[in-house]
Amino acid sequence: MREVNVSKITDCIKRLCIDANCSLNDDIYFSLKNSLEGEKSPIGRDILNQIIKNADLARKKCKPICQDTGMAVIFIEIGQDVHITGGSLTDAVNEGVRQGYKDGFLRKSVVGDPLIRVNTGDNTPAVIHYNITEGDKIKIDVAPKGFGSENMSKIYMLKPSDGIEGVKNSVIDCIKKAGPNPCPPMVVGVGIGGNFEKCACLAKKALLRPVGSSSDIPYIADMERELLVRANKLGIGPQGLGGSTTVLGINIEAFATHIAGLPVAVNISCHVTRHRSAVI
Amino acid sequence: MKISITTPVTRDKARSLKAGDIVEITGVIYTARDAAHKRMLENLDKGIPLPVDLTDNTIYFAGPAPAKPGEAIGSVGPTTSYRMDAYSPRTIELGLTCMIGKGARNKAVTDAMKKYGAVYIGAVGGAGALISECVKSCEVVAYEDLGSEAIHRLEVEAFPGIVIIDSEGNNLYETEPPKYAEK
Numbered sequence: 072m073r074e075v076n077v078s079k080i081t082d083c084i085k086r087l088c089i090d091a092n093c094s095l096n097d098d099i100y101f102s103l104k105n106s107l108e109g110e111k112s113p114i115g116r117d118i119l120n121q122i123i124k125n126a127d128l129a130r131k132k133c134k135p136i137c138q139d140t141g142m143a144v145i146f147i148e149i150g151q152d153v154h155i156t157g158g159s160l161t162d163a164v165n166e167g168v169r170q171g172y173k174d175g176f177l178r179k180s181v182v183g184d185p186l187i188r189v190n191t192g193d194n195t196p197a198v199i200h201y202n203i204t205e206g207d208k209i210k211i212d213v214a215p216k217g218f219g220s221e222n223m224s225k226i227y228m229l230k231p232s233d234g235i236e237g238v239k240n241s242v243i244d245c246i247k248k249a250g251p252n253p254c255p256p257m258v259v260g261v262g263i264g265g266n267f268e269k270c271a272c273l274a275k276k277a278l279l280r281p282v283g284s285s286s287d288i289p290y291i292a293d294m295e296r297e298l299l300v301r302a303n304k305l306g307i308g309p310q311g312l313g314g315s316t317t318v319l320g321i322n323i324e325a326f327a328t329h330i331a332g333l334p335v336a337v338n339i340s341c342h343v344t345r346h347r348s349a350v351i
Numbered sequence: 352m353k354i355s356i357t358t359p360v361t362r363d364k365a366r367s368l369k370a371g372d373i374v375e376i377t378g379v380i381y382t383a384r385d386a387a388h389k390r391m392l393e394n395l396d397k398g399i400p401l402p403v404d405l406t407d408n409t410i411y412f413a414g415p416a417p418a419k420p421g422e423a424i425g426s427v428g429p430t431t432s433y434r435m436d437a438y439s440p441r442t443i444e445l446g447l448t449c450m451i452g453k454g455a456r457n458k459a460v461t462d463a464m465k466k467y468g469a470v471y472i473g474a475v476g477g478a479g480a481l482i483s484e485c486v487k488s489c490e491v492v493a494y495e496d497l498g499s500e501a502i503h504r505l506e507v508e509a510f511p512g513i514v515i516i517d518s519e520g521n522n523l524y525e526t527e528p529p530k531y532a533e534k
């Protein structure tokens with residue numbers, strides 16, 4: 072059994088929260104730069120330039136790219152040969168978030184109860200997804216998620232007879248309805264299969280994959296490419312003010328499902344799709 | 352061509368701005384999001400006066416990130432405006448002439464904008480670090496307990512925006528995307 076003290080996890084999460092929020096990942100950054108050339112709208116190009124300038128400035132000044140530094144979504148894969156010592160793992164994760172959001176001057180955007188709505192003051196609790204895997208390592212993914220785009224996400228419980236066309240139409244429907252609200256250009260995570268909650272988790276996980284990457288499953292990779300082209304023909308454009316850059320990437324994850332169902336979840340994200348990972 | 356706007360924005364000035372105008376705003380503006388709007392209007396119903404006189408005023412739908420030492424403010428981009436649709440017709444009636452945010456508005460809001468003379472300006476969502484550069488000072492003027500959602504008084508210089516919906520109801524979100532849509 073390999074022993075890992077919780078303090079290591081706290082330190083790691085603190086650092087990942089700050090890095091993810093202040094420095095845009097290269098995949099998104101270069102995708103923004105590449106989209107400039109194809110953008111037909113002059114206002115669209117101007118907006119893309121401002122977005123790129125903003126990312127440069129945030130990185131240089133170590134300042135949040137976007138003021139909505141999100142709810143901290145954290146995926147933790149724990150090898151079954153790891154023994155965690157020194158206290159509660161969940162407390163350690165939340166302590167990392169608390170320290171990261173405080174010391175990184177990140178916005179505290181969490182209310183402790185969805186209806187009573189009092190801010191917790193330290194951006195905890197985080198949304199934590201634990202997974203047990205083989206080995207003796209701990210893999211941590213921190214993906215802060217803003218709510219302008221989260222609010223535009225949807226789940227479609229399709230019928231098996233709706234088939235692949237039904238899936239594609241659901242994704243396009245969701246992007247269309249989101250329109251200018253999620254700060255386009257968007258990044259879109261899609262989960263297909265599983266059940267109600269599994270497809271939502273798949274959609275969120277799909278957002279961890281870099282923009283420009285493809286699914287390992289050939290027909291899914293084809294669907295990703297086709298949907299990206301279709302989405303960028305909608306005309307929504309940067310900030311919804313018209314143009315050819317509506318979506319930077321569509322990532323799809325699939326899982327087994329029930330004979331009676333075809334669940335599809337579409338998790339809309341924005342040009343400030345953040346993600347950092349580390350292995351302990 | 353850029354149009355310079357100096358706050359306060361009168362009804363006449365608001366009516367003179369047209370959808371598509373590229374603007375730079377200078378002067379005092381106030382931040383307010385869902386929680387501050389809700390409290391302002393609920394308090395008003397109880398007879399407690401508004402913390403800020405809305406006449407000819409500008410509300411920026413935004414909640415800043417905390418300032419680092421030596422900075423006026425942290426990143427401060429717009430939040431999605433439709434969440435304020437429930438409150439904006441009333442704030443416009445109370446004197447508000449200019450709203451800055453991002454995303455679509457409903458008919459009740461655009462009707463009030465037409466009726467009273469108000470304008471909706473879009474700032475670039477997700478460009479909070481860049482926008483923070485035009486904020487010269489920031490001070491909490493009400494509801495400090497709401498943290499980032501408190502009402503902040505900002506002094507801004509050349510704050511960049513684009514008129515999305517004007518007081519005649521012209522709306523870039525309706526007119527522009529179809530021009531770029533392809534079959």
Ligand code: SF4
Nearest residue numbers: 137217219254341477
């Ligand atoms: S949708 Fe994204 S870019 Fe827009 S405000 Fe939210 S986190 Fe920021």
